[in-house]
Amino acid sequence: xxxxxxxxxxxxxxLKNNRLxxxxxxxxxxFLFTGLLAARFYLWGNTRPDLDQGLxxxxxxxxxxxxxxxxxAETAIVxxxxxxxxxxxxxxxxxxxxxxxxxxGFEWQGHIRPGDGAFGAVLYxxxxxxxxxxxxxxxxxxxxxxxxxxxxxxxxxxxxxxxxAIYWHYVDVVWVFFYPAIYLMxxxxx
Amino acid sequence: xxxxQLFMIAxxxxxxxxxxxxxALALALYxxxxxxxxxxxxxLPVEDAPIAPTEAMALAAWKRERDxxxxxxxxxxxxxxxxxxxxxxxxxxxxxEFVANLMGVxxxxxxxxxxxxxxxxxxxxxxxxxxxxxxxxx
Numbered sequence: 001x002x003x004x005x006x007x008x009x010x011x012x013x014x015l016k017n018n019r020l021x022x023x024x025x026x027x028x029x030x031f032l033f034t035g036l037l038a039a040r041f042y043l044w045g046n047t048r049p050d051l052d053q054g055l056x057x058x059x060x061x062x063x064x065x066x067x068x069x070x071x072x073a074e075t076a077i078v079x080x081x082x083x084x085x086x087x088x089x090x091x092x093x094x095x096x097x098x099x100x101x102x103x104x105g106f107e108w109q110g111h112i113r114p115g116d117g118a119f120g121a122v123l124y125x126x127x128x129x130x131x132x133x134x135x136x137x138x139x140x141x142x143x144x145x146x147x148x149x150x151x152x153x154x155x156x157x158x159x160x161x162x163x164x165a166i167y168w169h170y171v172d173v174v175w176v177f178f179y180p181a182i183y184l185m186x187x188x189x190x
Numbered sequence: 191x192x193x194x195q196l197f198m199i200a201x202x203x204x205x206x207x208x209x210x211x212x213x214a215l216a217l218a219l220y221x222x223x224x225x226x227x228x229x230x231x232x233x234l235p236v237e238d239a240p241i242a243p244t245e246a247m248a249l250a251a252w253k254r255e256r257d258x259x260x261x262x263x264x265x266x267x268x269x270x271x272x273x274x275x276x277x278x279x280x281x282x283x284x285x286x287e288f289v290a291n292l293m294g295v296x297x298x299x300x301x302x303x304x305x306x307x308x309x310x311x312x313x314x315x316x317x318x319x320x321x322x323x324x325x326x327x328x
Binding site: 019023065068071075079166169176179180184185186 | 266269301315321
């Protein structure tokens with residue numbers, strides 16, 4: 001917590017600037033992910049590699065479910081329900097780890113390697129960059145969880161939670177576009 | 191439709207139904223806990239004996255607090271319900287996306303579905319339309 005105590009009015013004014021900064025950050029991230037998507041359509045065209053469809057669907061559902069639990073955590077702290085806030089944060093972090101295991105532990109152990117031409121380069125570039133964001137999101141969530149456990153945040157002051165939640169949802173939005181681009185669009189090339 | 195495609199559709203159905211079942215169960219348990227909590231409140235002694243003025247004031251204060259608590263509970267329930275509905279819609283659209291792929295639907299249509307999903311998350315989870323509202327919290 002900041003050493004300088006602010007009034008609620010000052011805090012709310014500061015909140016607007018914080019949100020603006022966060023969304024500018026998302027804008028800059030959007031350029032990165034859009035670049036990766038553009039590379040996928042340029043290099044793969046109307047084709048895609050033969051990937052495990054079941055795995056793609058499962059990790060997608062896991063990530064969507066994690067957004068749901070994150071939303072529950074944020075709603076809980078808004079209403080000062082600390083117990084539910086902490087438990088939902090932990091579930092979200094767990095689902096994030098499951099997603100990482102699905103992508104890195106299973107998808108990356110498939111028959112496509114990073115050096116396998118355009119398919120390998122784009123697949124590992126997209127999933128790797130996204131997995132890095134999921135990993136940082138999990139770390140962010142655990143920091144917030146630890147702060148919450150130590151009594152930080154309240155219904156009126158919880159910018160850290162809000163930023164963490166929005167970041168996590170943003171990572172989810174990116175996957176909403178990556179999932180069809182990697183697993184569904186185009187004809188399979190064996 | 192070959193066996194692989196059937197397997198994929200079955201997997202998608204299982205995932206979606208399992209998720210839906212889990213959510214339905216969670217909702218049922220939540221509703222049950224609310225009913226039980228409501229029962230406890232209903233059993234509180236309210237009008238047993240003639241009430242002195244100070245007791246009447248205390249009772250009025252208790253009722254105000256109870257009403258405020260109920261209102262907070264109603265807001266919370268509405269917020270959680272919105273989250274469940276968003277999850278169900280996202281699951282449904284993902285299933286549609288998956289089946290559309292098996293049916294050979296165009297890339298543009300897939301992209302449109304993804305746009306709708308992203309829009310739902312932006313609006314209901316990221317609260318993009320209320321970013322600059324007064325009042326601090328979303």
